Amino acid sequence: MAASVDSVSTGRPGRPSAPLPGPVPWIAMYHSVGDCSDDPYRITVTPERLGRQLAWLRRRGLRGVSVADLLAARARGDGRDLVALTFDDGYVDFLTGALPLLRRWNCGATLFVLPGRLGGDNAWDPLGPRKPLLNAAGIRQAIEHGVEIGSHGLTHVDLTKTDDATLKAEVAESRALLKELTGGPVEGFCYPYGTVDQRAVQAVREAGYRYACAIDPGPLTGLLALPRVHIGQNDTAWRMFLKLRLHRLRRRPAKGDAA
Structure with a gap:
């Protein structure tokens, strides 16, 4: 079982940092x-399904927010009715498929983007269709609607398999580029493929991020390696309920979820 966010030090080695109060946050991926219809990685949901999932959250008295807003609420001792909604890669369809539904259900979100691939596509996926990525104007449009922007690295590479120079570029340079593009702070990082090790965590810490999202980081779980729950097209209300319960009990995504 992954360690609790409550008990994991997230500061520099040997220097404990303030723990998050209460149980591990629920962060949807x-x-x-x-x-x-053509999605071999099971990473796409239709707008109709997303709308039903957001409606389910609201019926249960929960509201989707950005990771930054969730962590701020938890630091105040609040936020038990909040769920963080994260969208990886920065696809163009975030603006057309997700944003109108987020606004309809009064939800916030965090969008993790790749400043080294602005206006490009998901070239890192060998299978499936090419999906266009947001350009700088699209990212600024998301910001105008209250969406938090975080880094997903420069180009979407597995940080646990890179050399030191590439690791620094993917983590630190991506943050610098996004701060210049957005004109504001960039507090969050998301590990590509969800893979993380101590070396990657250290790079994220040194780059100055406040938090980072993974998938199932095990003993590294903490503010710089937050676990998330994969949400897909097959996640009906019943599956959403089970994933919420399993995440709180096991502090990891439901068994069999895709990265």
């Missing part, structure tokens, strides 16, 4: 919102 989305990717693309659009046509899912």
Whole structure:
């Protein structure tokens, strides 16, 4: 079982940092919102499915917010009714498929983007259709609607398999580019593929991020390696309920979820 966020030091080695109060936060992981008929990675949900999932959250008295807002609420001792909604990669369909539904259900979100691939596509995926990524104007449009922007690295590479120079560029240079693009702070990082090790965590810490999201980081769980729950097209209300319960009990995504 992964260690609790409550008990894991997230400061520099040997120097404990303030723990998050209460149970581990519930952070939902989305990717693309659009046509899912050709989706070998199971990372796409249709707008219709996303709308039903957001409606389910609201019926249970929960509201989707950005990771930064969730962590700020938890630091105040609040936020038990909040769920963080994250969208990886920065697909163009975030603006057309996700944003209108977030606004309809009064939800916030965090969008993790790749400043080294602005206006490009998901070239890192060998299978499936090419999906266009947001350009700088699209990212600024998301910001105008209250969406938090975080880094997903420069180009979407597995940080646990890179050399030191590439690791620094993917983590630190991506933050610098996004701060210049957005004109504001960039507090969050998301590990590509969800893979993380101590070396990657240290690079994220040194780059100055406040938090980072993974998938199932095990003993590294903490503010710089937050676990998330994959949400897909097959996640009906019943599956959402089970994933919420399993995440709180096991502090890891439901068994069999895709990265």
